[in-house]
Amino acid sequence: MRSPEELTIAFRRAGLKVTPQRQLLFRLLHDNSSHPTADSLHSAATTVMPGISLRTVYQTLTDLAEMGELQSIEVGSGSLRFDPNVSDHHHAVCDGCGDVHDVYVSKAPVLRGLDDFSVSDAHIVYRGQCGACSALVATK
Amino acid sequence: MRSPEELTIAFRRAGLKVTPQRQLLFRLLHDNSSHPTADSLHSAATTVMPGISLRTVYQTLTDLAEMGELQSIEVGSGSLRFDPNVSDHHHAVCDGCGDVHDVYVSKAPVLRGLDDFSVSDAHIVYRGQCGACSALVATK
DNA sequence: ACCTTATCTGCATCAATTGCTAATTAGCAA
DNA sequence: TTGCTAATTAGCAATTGATGCAGATAAGGT
Numbered sequence: 001m002r003s004p005e006e007l008t009i010a011f012r013r014a015g016l017k018v019t020p021q022r023q024l025l026f027r028l029l030h031d032n033s034s035h036p037t038a039d040s041l042h043s044a045a046t047t048v049m050p051g052i053s054l055r056t057v058y059q060t061l062t063d064l065a066e067m068g069e070l071q072s073i074e075v076g077s078g079s080l081r082f083d084p085n086v087s088d089h090h091h092a093v094c095d096g097c098g099d100v101h102d103v104y105v106s107k108a109p110v111l112r113g114l115d116d117f118s119v120s121d122a123h124i125v126y127r128g129q130c131g132a133c134s135a136l137v138a139t140k
Numbered sequence: 141m142r143s144p145e146e147l148t149i150a151f152r153r154a155g156l157k158v159t160p161q162r163q164l165l166f167r168l169l170h171d172n173s174s175h176p177t178a179d180s181l182h183s184a185a186t187t188v189m190p191g192i193s194l195r196t197v198y199q200t201l202t203d204l205a206e207m208g209e210l211q212s213i214e215v216g217s218g219s220l221r222f223d224p225n226v227s228d229h230h231h232a233v234c235d236g237c238g239d240v241h242d243v244y245v246s247k248a249p250v251l252r253g254l255d256d257f258s259v260s261d262a263h264i265v266y267r268g269q270c271g272a273c274s275a276l277v278a279t280k
Numbered sequence: 281a282c283c284t285t286a287t288c289t290g291c292a293t294c295a296a297t298t299g300c301t302a303a304t305t306a307g308c309a310a
Numbered sequence: 311t312t313g314c315t316a317a318t319t320a321g322c323a324a325t326t327g328a329t330g331c332a333g334a335t336a337a338g339g340t
Contacts, residue, residue, distance in 0.1 A: 017306045017317055038297085053320045058297070076214050078328095079296060092257050104252040109264075112244040116271035117232050124249075124264045131256035157286055157337045178328080193289045198328070219327055 001069045001084035004030055016063065021045075021052055025060045029070065035081040035091070035100035075100060075125055092126040096133030141209045141224030144170055156203065161185075161192055165200045169210065175221040175231070175240040215240060215265055232266040236273030 002010065004026035008018045028044050029036075036044070042057045061082055064070045070084045075093045081100060083091075092101040103126060142150065144166035148158045168184055169176075176184070182197045201222055204210045210224045215233045221240060223231075232241040243266060 012307080015317085019306070019318065021319075051320085055298085055321075056319060059318080062298095074214055074216050089253075092254055092259065094257070095260070101257060102253055105249045106252065107247075107250045109245045109249045110247045112246065113229075113242055114232055114266070117234070117241060117266070117268055118274060119232065119266045119268040120235070121267040122264055123267075124262055126254070126257070126259045127261040127263075128257055128259040134258060152338085155286085159287065159337070161288075191289085195290075195329085196288060199287080202329095 001029060001064070001086065007064075007069065010067065010069075011063075014067065021049065021056050022060050024049055024052070025057065029064070029082070029084045032084055033102065035073065035083050037077075037079045037081055039079065041082070073100075073123070090124040090126070092128065092130075094130035094133050095127055096129055096136065099130055101130065141169060141204070141226065147204075147209065150207065150209075151203075154207065161189065161196050162200050164189055164192070165197065169204070169222070169224045172224055173242065175213065175223050177217075177219045177221055179219065181222070213240075213263070230264040230266070232268065232270075234270035234273050235267055236269055236276065239270055241270065 001007070004023060007026050008023070011018050011022070024045055025041065028041060034040075038054065038058050038061055041061070042052070042054045045052045045057060061070070061072075065072055065082070068086065070082050071086055072080045072082055073091060074080060075091060077093075077098060085102060088104075090103045090105055092103050093099075094101075103124070105124065141147070144163060147166050148163070151158050151162070164185055165181065168181060174180075178194065178197050178201055181201070182192070182194045185192045185197060201210070201212075205212055205222070208226065210222050211226055212220045212222055213231060214220060215231060217233075217238060225242060228244075230243040230245055232243050233239075234241075243264070245264065
């Protein structure tokens with residue numbers, strides 16, 4: 001995702017308005033690698049701007065996703081997560097704490113069963129235990 | 141997933157009962173590669189057994205999943221899909237018709253960013269166009 | 281045939297997300 | 311700076327997929 005300043009220009013150029021609510025969300029998302037949900041973003045936003053609506057958070061996330069500034073990922077936690085990192089990467093989800101980590105995959109795997117299917121995108125979700133959670137289990 | 145006959149034995153052995161509803165679902169799921177949702181299974185079941193409850197379908201699917209007889213997959217269609225094929229494979233989802241295809245991947249990809257994470261499972265979702273949908277677009 | 285216990289159904293509930301609308305505001309232009 | 315107009319916001323209703331709950335029912339061992 002681009003910087004708040006660049007997004008401001010991009011939004012205006014697209015005929016969209018740049019409101020304080022959106023500026024706040026731009027800032028909260030910039031360089032955010034926590035893969036937040038709409039709800040957790042709303043919580044974070046509320047501490048800075050009490051009264052901001054969850055609806056507005058959803059709306060802005062949708063706008064950003066449509067502009068290709070962030071990607072929404074589904075990792076089986078029940079709610080969508082948003083990732084301002086739009087480079088080609090994948091995700092690892094910890095079964096213990098639920099945290100989502102970025103994973104970079106080189107060398108495309110060899111496929112079978114896709115003869116009559118043109119792939120435009122692939123996303124891998126790894127499951128397992130993160131370092132912190134393995135340590136926790138070992139302690140018990 | 142094992143055959144209806146084998147499942148009957150496995151259920152009894154686990155202290156679960158084998159009801160007509162469950163037998164029907166065993167049959168509907170056996171060798172079913174359509175990756176049905178709970179709702180589509182319920183529709184199919186209703187034509188054979190009018191009055192069968194959607195709740196019962198969910199319950200039986202949960203039981204089967206817990207026994208490892210089927211896996212539930214999330215492909216971004218809003219609802220869970222169930223796959224009686226529990227061999228190691230992945231999925232391709234057509235953006236046109238939404239159909240889910242099985243994909244077999246050999247040669248594990250090389251990872252980066254997983255140094256402190258122990259992976260227990262990986263699932264790849266491919267997106268694109270299936271043969272039928274590409275043909276449709278070409279015709280227009 | 282009986283008895284215990286799992287199961288079924290139907291309905292209420294829940295969580296995540298989207299639809300809707302009146303009031304507000306960004307941002308261009310005069 | 312002021313005004314205009316379309317985009318946006320907030321708040322609530324509605325929707326969807328899934329699960330919780332309870333009384334009636336039925337499986338299946340004895």
